[in-house]
Amino acid sequence: MQRSWFLVVTIALTTLATLFPVGIGVFMAQLEANRREADQLSVFADAATRRAELVMTQAISALQDMEMLRDEPCTPANLVQLRRITYTYSYIQDAGIYRAGKRLCSALLGPIEPGQFPLPPPDWRTPDGLDYWFDQPVPFNAQRHVVLIGRNGNNVGLDSQVFVDVVDRESRMLAVVQTDAGRIFSATQGANLTRLQQAYSEHSYGSGADAAQEDDASIVLRKSRNMPLAVVVLAPRAALLANWKSLLIGGLVVGLSAGVPLGILVWRRATRRFSLEGELRSAVRRHEMVVHYQPIASLSDNHWVGVEALVRWRRNGRLVRPNLFIPMAENAGLIQQITDQVLDIILSE
Structure with missing residues (x-):
């Protein structure tokens, strides 16, 4: 009976000595995977924020150039200047004139007949006078939508995708938020807008310096320092697990390299102690x-x-x-x- 008890204790100690370093290796692999994912998300969020700021800077610069024009609105000379501004800024698709909810003309459309392309009230107006239309259909192609940004009767049109046109091999979900309105107006293809909007609502009170961990995803929110913009990045756990596999293998190898010799040592010491020679x-x-x-x-x-x-x-x-x-x-x-x-x-x- 005593020998059976000794055998059970020996097996338990050997198993523990072998698996404990393996467990430590797996745990360290998990920590390293989380750290790398947080770093990658942070770098990606910074790049996306810079991209959104660049696009917004071009839109405001284009509006400033339009406000400096001296020609009568929608005259041939004025349309030439509008086209020049459109070609000057790479992210601007169109530049136009509007008054009292009506489009008068644009660089792309030329003079517009009254009632041809009505303009609804803006979705949001900022304290400094910027008007936002977050989801306006493109003339002649109702399936496409643009973001219109206007001020003092001038507006520019931008494809919403240019705000999130950042190279991402991990296919993470990305959205740009107008923080004054608290609304997403640009997101990557296939992104879950409801989830991204919820993530922004839950984390917008923070600085966005670190990645927030949820059960099924990692989330980073990055706010622009000088514009009413924020970027939300959401990486599903599936992407994290894909990166974790290689780290897990490394952790297992290191753990086994330490655990197997330790287990053998414990086994030899224990069996020697409980063997006939040990007795x-x-x-x-x-x-x-x-x-x-x-x-x-x-x-x-x-x-x-x-x-x-x-x-x-x-x-x-x-x-x-x-x-x-x-x-x-x-x-x-x-x-x-x-x-x-x-x-x-x-x-x-």
Whole structure:
């Protein structure tokens, strides 16, 4: 029973010694994967913020150029200037004039007949007088939509995708938010707008310096310092797991490299302790050897002429045969200690 208990303890200790470094390796791989993902998200969010700021800067610069024009609105000379402005700024698709909810003309459309392309009230107006139409259909192509930004009767049209046109091999979801309105007006193809809007609403109070971890995704919110813009990046856990596999393999290799030798060491030490040799060492250390005396008689007269001292070892209530433990003691270097103990016993008796 005692030996069975020792065997169970030995197996448990060996397993623990082997798996503990493996567990540490997996845990460190998880931490490293999270750190790398957070760094990548942060870099990507910074790049997306710079892109959105650049597009918005071009829109405001184009409006400023239009406000400086001296020609009468929608005259041929004015239309030439509008086309020049459109070609000057790479992200601007159109530049036009509007008054009281009506489009009068644009660089792309030329003079517009009254009522031909009505302009609804802006979706949002900022304190500094910028009007936003976040989702206006493109004339002649109702399936496409543009963002219109206007001020003082001048407006520019931009494809909403230019705000999020950032190279991303991980296919993360990206959205740009007009922070005054709290509304997403640009997002990558296939993005879950409801989820991104919810992420912005839940994290907009923070600085966006770190990645927020949710059960199924990592989220980074980055706010522009000088414009009413914010970028929301959402990376599903599936993308993180794809990057984690290589780190997991590395963590397992490192963990096994440390765990297997440690497990072998524990196993050898434990089995040595609980093996017959280990028990013999313990018996010698605890002075458990006993001496039995065997008389020596003379064959000529049948008289005792002496005694022979025989060392015996009782293990678990039973005597171990000398031909088993004596060679073992010789191989283990214990024979001298046993001899000394036998002499001590003889002298004491």
